[in-house]
Amino acid sequence: MDAAASFGRPFEYDATAGPPASLHLRGRLDVRAVEHAWGPLRHAVQGLGVAGAVVHVELSGLEYCDGAGAALLHALERDLEQAGAELRFEGMGRMVADQMNPYRELAAVEPARVGDGRGWWPGLLDVVDSVGRAAHSQLSFVGELTRAVGSGLRHPRQVRWGDTLRVAEAAGFRALPIVSLIAFLLGVILAFQSAIAMRQFGGEIFVANLVAVSLFRELGPLMMAILLAGRSGAAFAAEIGTMKVNEEVNALKTMGLDPVRFLVLPKVLAGLLVAPLLALYANMIGLIGGAVVMQGFGIPWVAYFNQVAAALTPSDLFSGLAKAVVFGLVVASVGCLRGLQTGSGAASVGLATTSAVVTSIILIVVLDGLFAVLFYHMGV
Numbered sequence: 001m002d003a004a005a006s007f008g009r010p011f012e013y014d015a016t017a018g019p020p021a022s023l024h025l026r027g028r029l030d031v032r033a034v035e036h037a038w039g040p041l042r043h044a045v046q047g048l049g050v051a052g053a054v055v056h057v058e059l060s061g062l063e064y065c066d067g068a069g070a071a072l073l074h075a076l077e078r079d080l081e082q083a084g085a086e087l088r089f090e091g092m093g094r095m096v097a098d099q100m101n102p103y104r105e106l107a108a109v110e111p112a113r114v115g116d117g118r119g120w121w122p123g124l125l126d127v128v129d130s131v132g133r134a135a136h137s138q139l140s141f142v143g144e145l146t147r148a149v150g151s152g153l154r155h156p157r158q159v160r161w162g163d164t165l166r167v168a169e170a171a172g173f174r175a176l177p178i179v180s181l182i183a184f185l186l187g188v189i190l191a192f193q194s195a196i197a198m199r200q201f202g203g204e205i206f207v208a209n210l211v212a213v214s215l216f217r218e219l220g221p222l223m224m225a226i227l228l229a230g231r232s233g234a235a236f237a238a239e240i241g242t243m244k245v246n247e248e249v250n251a252l253k254t255m256g257l258d259p260v261r262f263l264v265l266p267k268v269l270a271g272l273l274v275a276p277l278l279a280l281y282a283n284m285i286g287l288i289g290g291a292v293v294m295q296g297f298g299i300p301w302v303a304y305f306n307q308v309a310a311a312l313t314p315s316d317l318f319s320g321l322a323k324a325v326v327f328g329l330v331v332a333s334v335g336c337l338r339g340l341q342t343g344s345g346a347a348s349v350g351l352a353t354t355s356a357v358v359t360s361i362i363l364i365v366v367l368d369g370l371f372a373v374l375f376y377h378m379g380v
Helices: 032-049 067-082 094-108 119-154 161-171 172-202 204-245 248-254 258-298 299-313 316-339 346-378
Strands: 004-005 010-014 022-029 054-065 086-090
Touching: 004 346, 010 032, 010 094, 022 032, 022 161, 032 067, 054 094, 054 204, 067 086, 067 094, 119 316, 161 172, 161 204, 161 258, 172 204, 172 258, 204 258, 204 299, 204 316, 204 346, 248 258, 258 299, 258 316, 316 346
Parallel strands: 022 054, 054 086
Antiparallel strands: 004 010, 010 022
16 A cells, blocks of 8 residues: 655655555655654554564655654654564665664663673672672771771870770760660660569569660660661761762871771770770660669569679670670771772762661671670580
8 A cells, every 4th residue: 555645844755565565755854844744654654564574664765854853763663673573774875874873872772770681690790799899898997907906006105095085975975865765765665574474473573684684695785786886887987988078088198197097996996995885884774774664563672683683693794795895896897997988979978877887787786696606605
């Protein structure tokens, strides 16, 4: 079937169903012609493009083609491709080819989020490579930090004790209000939930044993570490990350100063100092919260704290403090490492802060599980 159309412009086309199917374009295929021909021409070509067919498009009669015309030709090509047919351009001049090239180059670019189709093995190798690079950076940082700590022990005067005390005040003393609130509520919840169950057996007094051992061995150090990660670890990452973005870290290297010794060491020493103190303080406040609840169950303060003193052993105290020291070291070092790994731009500081908190909490939970297994086998 032959069809001809004219739109009052020097552009017209003839569509022939064939066989073979063909389309002849003549005249000026500019933006004004495309405005009228876009829908009718695409509809006509879709009628020619049955699955497996080849449609020949003769372009030798085109006198002019602009970007809009090239967009129409590209749309025709995509329509037939989706229908399972093929569109072949014949007689394409250099002018039309130059206008079509950007559209074809764009179609050849794969979206960034689409899989590369390489299969699972190359993807697995990429994951292993990224994990290996991350492990290498972690081990390199641990080595630099160990060297800085060793140098500080040999030469204590080289340590910036003023900054260490300033960081310890910010991470420890200023954290007392939030630690007090959380620890008190934790003791209240532990005591109240335990007392409800123990009351059925008349053993309310033994709630003191449960609260004391739970706080000193597990919940006190764990709660303190999570608060330290969300409060101080994020602050360390943001502070060093901002310095990295502002090129201050590079300035320290230019002046011959080691950023690990100058920036990281004071924060790590402060974390080691305040973590066990905060854990011990949280334990005391948690015991007070439990005592307040036990007053409502008829257990006086003296009987409660006598039961606590009888339930606790030195191993309960020192095992919890050992956990707190390790947790403080992990939180401070991870926060500083993420700060040093900050890229360029303000968004990278936020990413470094988020990564510091998430990584710290994951490591805290993993280490807490390892401590539980270790203490079990040690009989602690």
